[in-house]
Amino acid sequence: MVVEDGARAAWMKALLLLCLWDLCYGQLSYSVSEEAKKGTVVGNLVKDLNLSVQELESRMFQLVAGSNAKYFEVNQKSGILFVNDRIDREQLCESKQKCVMNVEAMIHNPHKLYSIEVNILDINDNSPGFPRQSINLNISENVLPGDRFPFMTARDFDIGSNSVKTYTINTNDYFSIDTQSDSAELVLQKSLDRERESVIKLVLTAVDGGTPPRSGTMQIFISVLDINDNNPVFTKPIYKVKVHENASIGTKITTVVAADEDEGANSEVAYSIVNHDGNSAIDLFSINTVSGEITVNGNIDYEENSAVELRIQAQDKGQPPRMSRCKVLVEVVDVNDNAPEISVTLLMISVREDIKPGTDVALIIVSDKDSGMNGKVGCKIIAPSPFKLQLSYKNSYALVVNEALDRERVSQYDVTVVANDGGTPSLSSSTVITLHVSDVNDNAPLFPAPVINISVKENSPVGGLLASVTAKDSDIEENALVSYSLIDSESSRVSNLMNINSHTGELYSLKSFDYEETKRLQFKVQATDSGVPPLSSNVTVNVFILDENDNNPVFLPPYSEPGSVNSENIPYSAEAGYFVAKVRVLDADSGYNALLSYHITEPKGTNLFRIGTSTGELRTKRRMSDNDLKTHPLIITVSDHGEPSLSTSVTIEVVVVENMDSLQPSLRQVPVKEDNFSNLNLYLLIAIVSVSVIFLLSLIALIASKCYRTDGDFSISSAPVVTTHPDGSWSYSKSTQQYDVCFNSDTLKSDVVVFPSPFPPADAELISINGGDTFTRTQTLPNTGVVRQCT
Template sequence: MEGCTKSVLWRYVMVLLFFSAILDTASSVTHYSIPEEMEEGSVVANLASDLGLDVTTLNNRQMRLDIRSNKKYLNVNKETGELYILEKMDREYLCSSKTTNCFIKMEVTMENPVRMFNIEIEIVDINDNAPQFWRDTIRLDISESTAAGERFSLSNAVDPDIGSNSIKTYYLSENEHFNIEVQTGRDGSKFADLILKKPLDREERASYNLILTAVDGGVPARSGTASIIVRVLDTNDNAPQFDKDSYTINLTENAPIGSLVVKLNASDKDEGSNSDLLYSYSLYTSEKTQQTFSLNPNNGEIRVKELINYEDFRIYDMEIIATDKGANSLTGKCKVKILITDMNDNHPEISIRSVTSPVKEDVAVNTVIAVVSVSDKDSGENGQVDIHISADLPFALKESSDNYYELLVSEPLDREKLPEYDITITVTDRGNPPLSDNETITLELLDVNDNVPQFPQTFYTIPVMENNAPGASLSSITAVDPDLHENQYLVYFIIEKEIANTSMSMLFSINPENGNLYALKTFDYEIEKDFLFHIEARDSGVPPLSSNVTVHIIIMDQNDNTPLIVSPWRAQGSEVKETIPRSTDKGTLIAKVIAIDSDSVHNSRITYQFLQNTDATLFSLDQYNGEIRTMRMFSYRDSRDQRLVVIAKDNGEPALSATVTIKLSTVETALKTYTEVPLEYDIFSDLNLYLVIGLGSVSFLLLITILVTIVLKCQKAKPSKAAPPSRNSVISERNSTIADSTLVSNDAYWYSLFLAETRKGKLVVRQPVPKGARYIVSSIPRSTGLTETSDSAASTLQVRNSVSIIRERFA
């Protein structure tokens, strides 16, 4: 039983060891060490054997070698499983010379099943590099007065190999005056100091040629040499001295390149070469200073080497060394401080931020449009700046903080006056001469509805000829709005107004888009003479704005009414018959033709002419008042019947006319007196009826005219003028009565008074009066008596009881 337990435990331990070996194989790194510079094809090791791989399965399992971060210097022979050199390896190239260990890490990958192995190749250094000095010749000048024990630094040698293969020590060729002491640096490098063991005597020996040998610790050892040339100089026991220990120089910036800054002077009491001096910058002089200023090593002149900018450097400090040319040169030092004086060579700078554009034209005053910052790299007054904008702009600058300004709206803006502003901001420094800069801000204004539409005229008077065609265009009444877009789109309306229960929109219409005005009906001057109404223009802004204009339509008269002959009266198409005595005197008024025209002004002015005259030497016709008078007395040769045709023509274009035919019959005896003839009144005749209607109408118009005239001229009432005396009148006796009648005439040339006769009435014709008078004439029944004038050639009948005539004249 005990033996069985031990057997089981042993097997368990073996299994654990087996798995541990497998895990160790998968996770461990295979390490190889090879020397550098192995020849190509050299076998490093049998990798298959070391890894426990079957050589015959390497190809099938696609064995692959990957090198990390390096060129592929090694490869695996898949036939033999050997790891061999593919290309020579230089440790100094692959790894830093300071690195102690140099490794190449690789991975071996197997497929089917996948297995990976880490390989590490250590490149072992070999002594393949000899020590080498930076300079082959080391020159030293040692004065003969140098004391023993003085040390002189020598250039050290370098060896890229490491460890024991690096530099181990230095050797100096045999001599009695010099020795070396090998020093070890902190990094393990070796360098040698030359030590003067015994004072030199230039007269005994002027120079020494020493060989310094550097030897590494490799096997076999490698070495490198450098020549040390020691020149023994004459004793130089006087150091150079400058005139002053320090110099302070003021230099203006932008000084021309090559201009002299200062000429330094140092002196040496020695003679010969020991007194010849060289000037140089010390190590304490910055590279920037040496780049800016040049130092002449022979004469100590310091000149400007490149452009000097005060804003970059304001003070330059330098230390100048004067070194004599003795064998053992001595030096003297001085300090130079160059203070740069500022010039006004920098223009002020403007930076515009937070620009608000566009803005509405109704933007509030003191609104910030932009923030402006200014700067100037100069100093003092050269760096102090003044900022301003044009005084005629509605903007202002307000300082908000140091060198920051706010551009504000200082006055109300109006896009219609100026839709865009170019605001030029100018900044000027206080230097001499001053420098300036400017920036321009373009500010665009957005429109708001702040303008009422405007008509070019406040009152429109539009003449319209009567008898116009309905729908005819009368005029175009347009307004303008300086706003933009919908704020300037105008709509036109007629403001409603009723005239005699007729809406104005029934008489006229207006195009709402372009303001064209049209008449909707035909007008008659004799009925409608003018119209007065308003037109409104309204824009489309929010809220809308509007304005209106007064329009006065004046109806112009046309010559569309034919003159109407009202005296002498006759039936339609009949002749007028008159009887006159043959004893009628020359110049006697035989008849008067009166015509009226309902047109106005020149269209109603009537002239009279004979269209037919039996005897042109017997009768004359006044072309203005229509009076027919005798030009001579009748003779026995003249015919008893005279036929006169008179045409009454108006002054229109074309002229219209009417005619009347008067048949005159002459008698030998005088007429009986009116006292003997009873008057008969036919009040129911057609003529009387017409005259009564006309009288009533004219009387009503007369009353209205009088009332209006009194109201208008109550302050300046003019006295009425007496009627001019009548000339001779001819009264033809008819066996009838005379009816009352009234006639109103506006003609500027004449007025007429007549009593319209009936078949048995009497006709009284009055002489015309001056132009411009207006008369209202009424007739009343005459008295029955007539007187006969016996002194004339033919008796003239006059009305004994005169007809009362009422007359008014208006200025």
């Protein structure tokens, strides 16, 4: 609908103009430059139309609306036609030589129509311009001077003198420009050479005729096209290289390079080896057709070919192709490619360890297939060795014993012999000569310690195993086969008491031992090997007899008669604690086996008496009464602390009397010190002398063991030690246990001698005899410790 309304309005306007055409008075023509400023005067319509200024307003003078009416305006008061909008001639008329704008003006009462023609004048407001900023031209390098090459011209939207007038190019050696014809052309002035200059850059400038002139430029890139007009050229006419013989296949020896100044396929070079005289040595090498790298292609042997001449051809891929050649002189370098060879001849299967230094044990011959320095061979032994090489003559050596051998230290030697030649680098070969060292009987059997201590319980069964006494021999085979024997001393025949297994060294008893008779046996065992001559060594064996509880306590006089009833008298007036009698007992055992305790068994009647468990003193517990019996038979039992415990009993009949004065002094109940040397004192003296002798022997044995003991000594049982003290007490120790028995000056109150056993029970107690009717139990004796209790 909008399109139809516009078309109807246009037809109505056209009819109106036709109707008023007859009213047109004439046509006016004006000129104005493009791009004139707004308000620029175009013409004076009042003057040119012969109108008065008053008529402009009264008759409503105006411009008729149209496509060009917007560019102009009329001043109603002065009638001046002036520019109302920007005028661009190139936009309105493009490239037309004359640009005219028609504008109609109308006046009313009566109506008249005036035609106004405005000629738009061109100004130089546009620079010449090329369709493209740059162009590329490809010109072969074989074109001749004088050839022409047209190019695109510039365009200027201005007209007349403001349009393009001239073309220029920058100064160069090859081209000029010709603008005499209708189109500008480049003219070649000098022959092209791509290898000299492959790209030529030109700047083309178009200049118009305006004032001031305007210009536009375009870059022309001329690529000179190559033709195959150059041969490949090697960097050297002759290449000289060296290659070692036996170089591995693929080893690079050199690279030849040929350059072609052409480009593209014309510059692509392919390399090849030319066989010019049928030489088969060229087959030992190959060349990479692209890179020109020459590598080893076969086994190069200096002895066959000391030098090889190769002819290399380089050919490009142009049409027709061009080529050139060069020489490669290959010098083969001799290398040390043969290692020495070693030949060994053993002079003996094995080497005795007592062989004398300087004795030859093997012959060694070395050789090398090379010659000169490469064939000169030296021989040596690596690593420390008791052998050395001694040169016999050229390339012949003897393997000689250099120092004493010891099979027990090293039983086999692996002697590594190395042969080196004089080449560079030196080649070497090695061989291992294995030499076994045979044994000789040079080591006596050795016991683990110079003294061996053994403990055995008394009353052990006959034939029981006591211990194994073994020695080790560092030799082997027959030289290490050891036999054992007992050595009888002059004082005793130990072979009657012991037997030893000659093969194993096991000791067996031939009799049952009694501690009370023998406390220690000492003898020697000899170990002898089976070598020739045989070697032997001795060891001292101490057999300590351990006490067993095999002796019952024995009553001493006056209660020593078995089955007898002993009688003791006490007065009726005796107070509590009255001393009745003292029972004396001796046990032949020692240690806890001889530690005694006293008890009253089977008491009858009222319990009137008590006995000290450790002293053996019989005393009253209270005063007498009329209800008490006059005769009191008492059974006194003495028990030791052995395992199992042994005991002995005695019967004492205590008679209560009214008057003690009628009794003989010998029957008095209060003990008196005896002036004469009694049996008890004799027993004590014998015991003291025995213990002193044992102590001295033990001390001597201890000093001897300390002197001969080594770090490797071991002891099955330590020797007992018995010591005496100035106060009359004795100390008996076994291993690390020690017990003291102390005596008062009153031997009647301290007459029990205790010999502790070497192995007391863990819960045993030491009882100290203090001579009174009471006793004190000291601390429990551990298996290892020293306890003393003396009062």
